[in-house]
Amino acid sequence: MDKQKEILNAALKLFVEFGFHGTPTSKIAKEAGVANGTLFHYYPTKEALILALYKDIKLQLTEYMYSRVNAGDSLEQAFRSIFLNTLDWAQDHKEEYYFVQQFNMSPFLSLIPKEEITRQAKPHLDMIQAGIKNKILKPLPNEFIYSLISSHIYGLSQYLSASDLSPQKQKKLISDSYDMIWDMIT
Amino acid sequence: MDKQKEILNAALKLFVEFGFHGTPTSKIAKEAGVANGTLFHYYPTKEALILALYKDIKLQLTEYMYSRVNAGDSLEQAFRSIFLNTLDWAQDHKEEYYFVQQFNMSPFLSLIPKEEITRQAKPHLDMIQAGIKNKILKPLPNEFIYSLISSHIYGLSQYLSASDLSPQKQKKLISDSYDMIWDMIT
DNA sequence: ACCTTTGTGGAGTGATTAGTCAATCTTGTT
DNA sequence: AACAAGATTGACTAATCACTCCACAAAGGT
Numbered sequence: 001m002d003k004q005k006e007i008l009n010a011a012l013k014l015f016v017e018f019g020f021h022g023t024p025t026s027k028i029a030k031e032a033g034v035a036n037g038t039l040f041h042y043y044p045t046k047e048a049l050i051l052a053l054y055k056d057i058k059l060q061l062t063e064y065m066y067s068r069v070n071a072g073d074s075l076e077q078a079f080r081s082i083f084l085n086t087l088d089w090a091q092d093h094k095e096e097y098y099f100v101q102q103f104n105m106s107p108f109l110s111l112i113p114k115e116e117i118t119r120q121a122k123p124h125l126d127m128i129q130a131g132i133k134n135k136i137l138k139p140l141p142n143e144f145i146y147s148l149i150s151s152h153i154y155g156l157s158q159y160l161s162a163s164d165l166s167p168q169k170q171k172k173l174i175s176d177s178y179d180m181i182w183d184m185i186t
Numbered sequence: 187m188d189k190q191k192e193i194l195n196a197a198l199k200l201f202v203e204f205g206f207h208g209t210p211t212s213k214i215a216k217e218a219g220v221a222n223g224t225l226f227h228y229y230p231t232k233e234a235l236i237l238a239l240y241k242d243i244k245l246q247l248t249e250y251m252y253s254r255v256n257a258g259d260s261l262e263q264a265f266r267s268i269f270l271n272t273l274d275w276a277q278d279h280k281e282e283y284y285f286v287q288q289f290n291m292s293p294f295l296s297l298i299p300k301e302e303i304t305r306q307a308k309p310h311l312d313m314i315q316a317g318i319k320n321k322i323l324k325p326l327p328n329e330f331i332y333s334l335i336s337s338h339i340y341g342l343s344q345y346l347s348a349s350d351l352s353p354q355k356q357k358k359l360i361s362d363s364y365d366m367i368w369d370m371i372t
Numbered sequence: 373a374c375c376t377t378t379g380t381g382g383a384g385t386g387a388t389t390a391g392t393c394a395a396t397c398t399t400g401t402t
Numbered sequence: 403a404a405c406a407a408g409a410t411t412g413a414c415t416a417a418t419c420a421c422t423c424c425a426c427a428a429a430g431g432t
Contacts, residue, residue: 021207155337
């Protein structure tokens with residue numbers, strides 16, 4: 001087992017449960033089954049560990065998001081795939097999804113350079129812009145549409161986590177939700 | 187000036203900037219202009235201070251939410267007023283609004299009894315249920331609609347904070363956003 | 373076999389922090 | 403004025419925490 005990965009796994013689990021400052025590095029090391037010093041061998045500071053975890057998770061999410069989008073897909077198909085992929089991922093990686101939200105609401109967010117954040121959002125904003133140009137989407141500010149979709153996904157995923165629906169009911173609700181937001185922005 | 191209030195003000199400002207565990211009680215006391223011991227005279231623990239601040243802000247928000255809702259208002263009018271009030275409040279109390287989100291994403295949320303959370307949401311859920319019964323709203327789960335509206339407000343308010351629109355453009359966007367979510371759920 | 377590099381361990385440290393406490397000050401009441 | 407009750411202070415403490423350091427082990431190249 002890769003100790004570096006074990007440390008990230010342990011950190012994720014504990015951060016989600018106790019918060020960033022609520023979990024001492026010593027407990028992370030213990031949970032990961034490594035010595036205290038080993039943690040600091042891989043991550044020079046606790047802050048570096050938090051940032052590494054965030055970047056790692058963000059990378060996984062981004063990869064999965066686009067995983068079922070094909071080159072020939074229409075804009076509408078691509079939108080739908082990304083929406084559904086994101087929701088699938090959020091449901092299958094609740095801790096990770098929660099961690100990202102938690103991170104975004106923390107002072108650590110300011111440690112991520114602004115350019116990296118815009119770079120992350122760029123593909124989505126470009127798609128939205130293309131949608132507006134093609135008169136598929138309403139002529140609203142890109143960032144506004146992006147913000148609405150993001151929070152729509154967040155709201156839905158929160159509801160899915162809170163309620164306890166059967167898989168097929170979940171699927172139906174996710175599909176309906178997509179139609180709702182799609183109608184909203186087109 | 188009321189020292190108790192000064193402590194809450196200082197705590198809010200610092201929590202938003204540095205996070206809960208990132209701000210020592212000593213700094214809160216200093217920022218508030220009171221001695222260390224005074225803080226613990228009013229709040230036995232740091233945790234108690236955080237909870238008191240949350241409850242205080244939540245109370246303000248709830249009051250303002252319903253402030254321009256009149257007894258004779260139709261369901262549609264009431265919905266609209268609450269939506270607009272919430273957004274006004276969020277824009278006029280950005281730190282407070284951010285704090286609430288931050289709190290909701292923190293382990294401290296679990297210290298609020300579940301019954302109090304449901305009690306907070308009850309008036310809204312009741313309104314939604316009435317709307318469904320009257321066939322004004324789509325027949326979807328109450329909590330789902332509630333979740334969608336909440337996150338829609340969150341997304342909009344985040345966009346408004348990030349962008350720098352003129353007051354009248356803001357008003358227009360808020361009004362349009364309301365129409366969008368209203369269309370979505372009716 | 374020898375050496376270098378990298379990984380691992382865990383006791384130890386200096387700094388920080390939540391919370392205490394006893395003394396002093398303020399305020400209001402009789 | 404005398405008293406009581408609460409408010410305020412800030413030095414103090416016990417505990418905790420991020421991080422260091424140095425010894426040792428593995429791995430891998432020559």
